[in-house]
Amino acid sequence: MHPSLVCHDLTFGWPSGETVFTQLDAVFPAGLTGLVGRNGVGKSTLLKIFAGELSPTSGRLSVPTSIGYLPQNLVLAEELTVADVLGIGEVVAALRRIDAGAGEPADFETVGDEWDVEARSAAVLTRFGFADVDLDRTIGTLSGGEAVLIALAGLFVAGPDLLIMDEPTNNLDVAARERLFEAVASWRGTAIMVSHDRALLELVDSIAELREGSLRFFGGNFSAYTEALAIEQEAAARGVRSAEAEVRRQRRDLIEAQTKLDRRQRFARSQSDNLPKIVANAKRNQAEGSAAKLRGGHEADLAEARQRLEAAEERVRDDDVIRIELDSTLVPPGRDVLILDDVVLRHGVRVSAHLRGPERIGLLGPNGAGKTTLIDTVRGAIQPRSGSVDLRVPHRLLPQRLQVLDDDLTVLAGVSKLAPGADDNTLRAQLARFLLDADMIARPAGSLSGGERFRASLAALLLSEPPPQLLILDEPTNNLDLDSVRQLTAALCAYRGALLVASHDQPFLEDIGLTGQLELGAP
Incomplete structure (x- = not known):
């Protein structure tokens, strides 16, 4: 296979003076490559350089002529149509003027050789689960996950020499992820993707690991890489x-x-x-x-x-694992933890469930089914239309955006606020088990990296008083790197209480030992 992208002596630093990587040399092969590495190591920055959104400080980059880029935090204007997002808006408009007999020479020029663009787009949209979508439909009428899939479909329609994707499965439900997997597996060109999704990484031809400023390539998929x-x-x-x-x-x-x-x-x-x-x-x-x-x-x-x-x-990696003992969170088998009696959520979904300790329940369902609404209802943040919610044990929530600690307080002060009965020396010893050293816990929470903030937030919840006997997690693996997912899994395996976990990450759900599932459907 011929190389598709070559980096030579690539260096990048931010205007603040922070250097991300120095003199990076790499040759990306043709085929599908999964780019992995810890949060903050520079994966998204590297993709932006490949896509031309950032310029390297120094060095040379050889890239294909046409590049399609799907960024991590895709923001699409709500007034854009599906045709606009597919990149065929002007061609479709010109075709319709020609069909109506009002075509101008400029319209024929716009169409060029793209007379079958609507049929080709329809075929791609069908592959992504949008068999009957109207090209004039606006993005604002779609869910966030649907908008991501439409944007990716647009890249497939364009057929670039190189497809770049940054965490494409974030915020996609199970059905949407399956459609994405099928589309990626069918891609016959070259693609580089950053992802923490192990199921997606099983589809790649090679893994590129960005670690300590260097890229190292492993042949095969994620399983071959870990082996x-x-x-x-x-x-x-x-x-x-x-x-x-x-x-x-x-x-x-x-x-x-x-x-x-x-x-x-x-x-x-x-x-x-x-x-x-x-x-x-x-x-x-x-x-x-x-x-x-x-x-x-x-x-x-x-x-x-x-x-x-x-x-x-x-040569021995220092990828530490959280090792903790949380006996205080133990819920005796059979004790009632949560009873939902014919609860009707505010958007009409009806739910009944009986959670006993220490059961581990996966909260499943497509985007928009009401998983986050149910979580807020269980916690008492919003009231149901009808029915009763009986929560019988202390609980804590790990939200998607990790809004647990006050950004202005030090980590130690923030955790102490949730565990007022524990002295600082005890908390320091406990926080060290969450891989938070003395320097880290003395810093404001707002200054932490993504992985550090995750560990600090998790520690704050699990060490809080009273000890949580029900832990609720809302899409916990979104935006976590693979090391952080591994650390979260280790911590949850040590947790002795009940779990209610909303997640689309099937390998993660299997690793934490689910004992059952609660699936929400349409109202």
Whole structure:
């Protein structure tokens, strides 16, 4: 396969002076490539450079002639029509004037060779689940997820040499995600996508990992990538153990050599009393030189062993996992947690459910079915039209945008506000288990990166008083990188209470051990 995109010595820094990456070299192959890495490492920035929305500070970039770009936070003007978003608005308007007998020469020029554009667009729209959509329909009448799919359909209609997508599955429901997966799997060109969606990453031909300012490529899909990393890290761990053993051996050899030298020098001093002074001094100098040479050799071997250990340790990743014990959140089996008795939500959806501890329930349904409305109703933020909500245990909500801590307060102060009975030393120890060190918890919450804010928000909820015995999560994996999803999964596996989780991320739901599901339909 010929390379589709080449970076040489690519450097990018913000006007504030913050450097994102330096002298990046990479060759992206043809086919589908998934770009992964931690939040804040520069994935979206790199895609914007590829798409021409940002210019590198220095270096060279070779890209295909035509590029289609789907940004992460797609904002479309509500007055745009479907035809406009597909990029065929002017052609469709010209065709209609020609069909009505009012065509001008400029209209024929606009149409060019695109006489079948409506039929081709209809075929693409059908693939994305819009078989009967009117090209004149405005985007403002569609849901956010539908607008994303229409925009992606437009890129398929255009057929660029390179398709770039940044978190395309964000805010898509299960049905929309399935349509996206089918479309991506059918793409025959080159595509680069940033995604935390493991199911989508299973469709790619290669994985590009952006880590510590460098790009590294792995052949195969996400499963192949994780398997390769696991094998690599196992070998790295063996290398560390071997290097540690070598350091211990060299240290032991140095101690033994030093002991022998000390013994030999004591013996030499006892014998020198019977020798002439000049002879004794010569022997002493010779012995000290030999001792220094021998000691220096052992010290050099120990220094080399330590260097090999440092190199081996660098190959072991420091992607820490949250490890916590949350016995205080335990809900005994069978205890009533939440009872929804014939509840009618404000938009007409009817729900009945009985959640007992420590059950883990997935809240499912298409966009617009009322999942967030149900969550707000359970919490008492809004009232149902009818029916009763009986919430019998302390609860906490992890919202999509992580609005848990006050931006102006330090992390420690914000968590302390939710857990007033805990002293600062106890909280510091607990926060460290959430991978929040002393420097991090002394900073204002508003200054944290995405991954740091996620961990701080999760810690604040789980350490709050009274301990939450029902944790409610609303699309928790949206905008989280794969490491953060892994950390969230580890924390939820340690959580002892009941869970109510609204999510379209099926692998995540499976990993946290769902015991049931509540599916909302249309009113």
